[in-house]
Amino acid sequence: MSEQPTSSASSPRLRVAPSPTGDPHVGTAYMSLFNLAFARQQGGRFLLRIEDTDRARFRADSEQQVYDTLHWLGLTWDEGPDVGGPFAPYRQSERLDTYRPYVERLLADGKAYYCWCSGERLAQMREVQQKTKQPTGYDRLCHGKTREERAALPGFTDKDPVVRMFIPDDAPLTFEDLIRGTVSAPRPDDQVILKADGFPTYHLAVVVDDHEMGITHVVRGEEWISSTPKHVLLYQWLGLDLPKFAHMPLLRNTDKSKISKRKNPAARLTWFREEGYLPEALVNFLALLAYPPILEADGTEREVFTFREFSDGFDWKKVNPVGPIFDLKKLDWLNGVYLRELELGDFTSRLLPFLERDGVLSGNPSLGELGRLKAVAELIQTRIAHLTEASALVRPFFVADDALEIAEDARGQLKDDAGQVLDAALAALGDIDDQGTGVLGTDSGWNAAAIEAALRKSIVDGLGIKPKFAFGPLRTAVSGARISPPLFESMEILGKASTLTRLQALRDSL
Ligand code: GLU
DSSP states (O other): OOOOOOOOTTSOEEEEOOOOSSSOBHHHHHHHHHHHHHHHHHTOEEEEOBOOOOTTTOOTTHHHHHHHHHHHTTOOOSBBTTTBOTTOOOBGGGOHHHHHHHHHHHHHTTSEEEEOBOHHHHHHHHHHHHHTTOOOSOOOTTTTOOHHHHHTSSSBOSSOOEEEEOOOTTOOOEEEETTTEEEEOOOOOOOEEEOTTSOBOHHHHHHHHHHHTTOOEEEEEGGGGGGHHHHHHHHHHHTOOOOEEEEEOOOBOTTSOBOOTTTOGGGBHHHHHHTTOOHHHHHHHHHTTTSOOEEOTTSOEEOOOOHHHHHHTOOGGGOOOSOOBOOHHHHHHHHHHHHHHSOHHHHHHHHHHHHHHTTSSOSSOOHHHHHHHHHHHHHHTTTOSSGGGHHHHHGGGGSOGGGOOOOHHHHHTOOTTHHHHHHHHHHHHHTSOOOOSSGGGTTSSOSHHHHHHHHIIIIIIIHOOOHHHHSHHHHHHHHSSSSOSOHHHHHHHHOHHHHHHHHHHHHHHO
């Protein structure tokens, strides 16, 4: 057991400790955010520890996903497997030698014992306990026995034994929680702390590592409340200082059920990125789960705020222990707010991965394409709620005129007068002079205002068709869709030649 400096109260050390068992859960970001908010407020440190002792559930790509998603959210750590730190290694599978002396000491002190019971015996025991309505838990057949004594009895396994805690009858079942006050938990079973494969279980590893890494505040999900008495016992037995505990509420669906990766796509952190949410919107959303909005000096509440504001005013007492409802409608709203606030260049570059994914642009667009994209981006920035919606709106600006597909629903909407409208538009727009010096038609006659004026004059005034119906066929012709960015600006960006070619193509197809 190494001697570690215990962190002074003035420099808190917090951690998030995900298990790499698949796509990271949104709860990992939620925990990271609250840990980090407090750590930053206090000038403390936040570390990332990978708890990979469950080899059966281990998934090799999961650790990288944890890094990628937390980095994407800007929830970054000061110490961790990828960045190192004074308490490295930060991956539990690389710390097996650290745990062993703690186990030896517990065995020597009679706080823990070897167990050779076979899996079949344990299953049978559980079945009998359930049938006879007894409390389930290990029946201590191995306690106090040598290997030889135990081998003489049934249900013995020749493999390496596990090590179990010997939970005393008077084990403390309450502990103090920063969010919940005094918490009671059920009496634990004789928990396995070292498995036959030589790996510690979570319970031993978490206590040893939190101690060794100088963790002062253990902030984690509510699901660990029932495990905390085991951890408290281990701290006591090993003579270690107890950290402070804060158990965050579980995130719930609108029907109050727990958010699970099996049932909810939104439980997967990667989902939010795929669906075109902005990381700053998701962080703001998570900060509002079980936590109040910012209270302004004038008594009003503000739901849109930065991480810095959240961290500056952070207080454990404000966390509501009742499981918050994970309401994606709220996130959609926040996402829209953040999307509209982005500076145009930033908004444009955030679209790029989605446009590449959907085959609208290559991963290496030309300067000309980027210029056109920025012009289109300006038209759609206030019109989308997710970055994923951009591809459909942007695509018409990047396809060849003869490759533009007309969607069935758009074609289906065309009225009998569509041909007349298209003919009038072709004539009116054909007269606009598009020669000029400016980029995208500025300084030339081909600009949104001139286009609009010409079309209104010939179609609304000339043909007497109401504006509501006048421009539908034109929209369909230039974008192929029923919904598109504003028509006249779109035509300006496309240029005169493309616009006329598209109008003519739809006219010819009628
Ligand atoms: N490895 C545990 C988890 O993935 C960490 C629990 C804790 O923070 O103590 O939930």
